[in-house]
Amino acid sequence: MTGLSFCCGKKRYATERTARRALRFIDSVAVGRHPVRVYQCPRGWWHLTSQPTYGGTPR
Numbered sequence: 001m002t003g004l005s006f007c008c009g010k011k012r013y014a015t016e017r018t019a020r021r022a023l024r025f026i027d028s029v030a031v032g033r034h035p036v037r038v039y040q041c042p043r044g045w046w047h048l049t050s051q052p053t054y055g056g057t058p059r
């Protein structure tokens with residue numbers, strides 16, 4: 001995992017913008033179940049999640 005930053009056991013993103021950019025990329029290449037939205041965790045990092053409504057603050 002060296003070189004990549006993780007939080008909550010997931011890859012972390014510093015800003016909503018970078019998280020959304022990653023989400024859009026994954027959405028364009030992924031097959032099957034994949035993240036559908038981004039959320040900010042209590043530590044202030046952004047993560048991708050495949051949960052439609054659970055796991056973070058709705059925006």
Ligand SMILES: [Zn+2]
Nearest residue numbers: 007008041045
């Ligand atoms: Zn986190």
